[in-house]
Amino acid sequence: MNNTSADAPRSAAGPGGTGSPDPRVHSRENLRAASGPASGRSSGRPSRGSSGRRRWTSADLSLIAVFAALTAVFSVLPGVPLGAGVPITLQTLAVMLTGMLLGPWRGAAAVGLFLLAGLAGLPVFSGFSGGLGVLAGPSVGYLLSFPVAAAVAGLLSGLVLRRPRRARAVLLFAAALATSFIVVHPAGIAGLMLNAHLSFPAALAADMAFWPGDVIKNVFASVVAVSVFKAFPSMATPGRGSR
Amino acid sequence: MRRAAGSADLLGAYRPGNSWLHAAPLGLKAGALVVLSAAVLVLRSPAVVAAAAVLVLTAYATAHLLRESWRPLRSMWPVLLLLGAFQWWASGWEAALLVPGNIALCVAAARLLTLTTAPQVLMDGLVSLARPLRQLGADPERFGLTLALMLRSIPFLLGSARDVRESAMARGLERNPRALTVPVAIRALTVPVAIRAVAYARQTGDALAARGIGERI
Numbered sequence: 001m002n003n004t005s006a007d008a009p010r011s012a013a014g015p016g017g018t019g020s021p022d023p024r025v026h027s028r029e030n031l032r033a034a035s036g037p038a039s040g041r042s043s044g045r046p047s048r049g050s051s052g053r054r055r056w057t058s059a060d061l062s063l064i065a066v067f068a069a070l071t072a073v074f075s076v077l078p079g080v081p082l083g084a085g086v087p088i089t090l091q092t093l094a095v096m097l098t099g100m101l102l103g104p105w106r107g108a109a110a111v112g113l114f115l116l117a118g119l120a121g122l123p124v125f126s127g128f129s130g131g132l133g134v135l136a137g138p139s140v141g142y143l144l145s146f147p148v149a150a151a152v153a154g155l156l157s158g159l160v161l162r163r164p165r166r167a168r169a170v171l172l173f174a175a176a177l178a179t180s181f182i183v184v185h186p187a188g189i190a191g192l193m194l195n196a197h198l199s200f201p202a203a204l205a206a207d208m209a210f211w212p213g214d215v216i217k218n219v220f221a222s223v224v225a226v227s228v229f230k231a232f233p234s235m236a237t238p239g240r241g242s243r
Numbered sequence: 244m245r246r247a248a249g250s251a252d253l254l255g256a257y258r259p260g261n262s263w264l265h266a267a268p269l270g271l272k273a274g275a276l277v278v279l280s281a282a283v284l285v286l287r288s289p290a291v292v293a294a295a296a297v298l299v300l301t302a303y304a305t306a307h308l309l310r311e312s313w314r315p316l317r318s319m320w321p322v323l324l325l326l327g328a329f330q331w332w333a334s335g336w337e338a339a340l341l342v343p344g345n346i347a348l349c350v351a352a353a354r355l356l357t358l359t360t361a362p363q364v365l366m367d368g369l370v371s372l373a374r375p376l377r378q379l380g381a382d383p384e385r386f387g388l389t390l391a392l393m394l395r396s397i398p399f400l401l402g403s404a405r406d407v408r409e410s411a412m413a414r415g416l417e418r419n420p421r422a423l424t425v426p427v428a429i430r431a432l433t434v435p436v437a438i439r440a441v442a443y444a445r446q447t448g449d450a451l452a453a454r455g456i457g458e459r460i
Binding site for chain 1: 256273276277280284315322326329330333334338342345346349350351352354356360362365366368369385388389390391392393394395396399400401404429430433434436437438440442443444447448449451456457
């Protein structure tokens with residue numbers, strides 16, 4: 001998203017933002033006005049972060065915190081047992097869901113917070129319990145790619161949500177699947193090659209074991225996202241597509 | 244296999260004690276861990292790994308935690324075994340010992356940090372890492388607030404997931420004979436949890452905003 005200046009402000013400086021010398025000033029002023037005590041409703045409204053520079057409101061922070069926690073919970077809950085004794089957790093489902101629901105910036109922040117808490121020693125990763133040890137483990141590429149994946153899923157789903165509502169679940173699924181194969185799997189393969197010292201074909205073969213589960217999880221990430229957008233329509237609207 | 248995840252599990256592996264490792268400052272322990280792991284991973288020689296293993300085991304022993312040292316292996320051994328077998332086939336016995344050994348050693352060393360440091364101290368350490376970034380626009384206070392909110396939300400979400408699972412079982416979902424049982428189950432378990440999570444986040448956000456917490460000053 002390179003047109004941050006046109007997206008950032010919620011009100012006045014919409015399309016005109018491109019003409020102003022420093023659009024960031026506009027958006028910050030708007031936010032200061034919006035987060036005053038008199039307009040509690042507006043700060044409770046999730047404003048889809050479209051500019052990384054914008055300060056987050058307490059509503060944003062709480063969404064980030066809760067979705068970091070949700071990613072942790074989906075990671076440690078006993079997963080769906082798949083063949084070959086590899087229990088598939090819902091971790092990547094939570095990562096994609098977080099990106100789709102919170103948008104690129106807040107989504108990346110939420111998943112990044114989850115990652116930091118896990119690296120600091122909170123046992124929130126699936127399989128291994130957490131701590132800096134995972135950096136030496138074979139799954140490090142997947143883990144480190146998650147914040148980027150949430151950001152990319154947020155960007156792509158932002159494009160989907162601008163369109164009319166038709167076939168939204170299918171398009172969101174396509175966005176999640178594209179994210180998986182652009183971000184998560186290449187990073188995972190790199191991690192396998194680096195830490196497990198596998199050759200590229202071997203790493204690719206190991207990675208392919210996750211493909212079926214991943215496709216299924218992406219289907220469900222989009223199904224869950226559509227349900228949440230139905231329950232909270234405002235999650236799909238403000239700040240996104242409001243050019 | 245993991246135990247069924249309860250909120251007690253998520254408090255981490257901390258074992259209270261009064262050894263020198265428990266008393267050592269977090270920064271020192273984390274620094275030593277980083278140096279040790281980097282040395283093992285970069286040098287990649289059996290002698291270094293053996294020396295580091297002796298060092299780590301000594302640290303476990305002097306912290307009176309020797310019984311904990313093999314515990315990560317309990318969940319990791321299938322992966323390590325597979326990896327060792329592949330490396331043996333692909334590049335000989337040295338790699339077959341070295342690659343899984345490195346991983347096990349680094350995980351064990353990192354676990355020692357978690358074992359001997361209270362979770363609160365770990366999280367405070369994480370927040371203090373953000374302090375030097377203040378110049379770049381980071382806000383350690385808001386970071387700490389968000390981290391605390393996350394930790395507080397985990398028990399709620401675990402409870403919510405358990406409730407949803409129990410009500411699904413009460414509806415007979417897990418005994419559903421249809422072929423689509425797994426997808427149906429995933430959906431029935433995830434959608435309510437996600438919706439409750441958003442509702443919870445909004446309540447918390449409203450409560451914070453009403454008290455003026457976390458807003459910029």
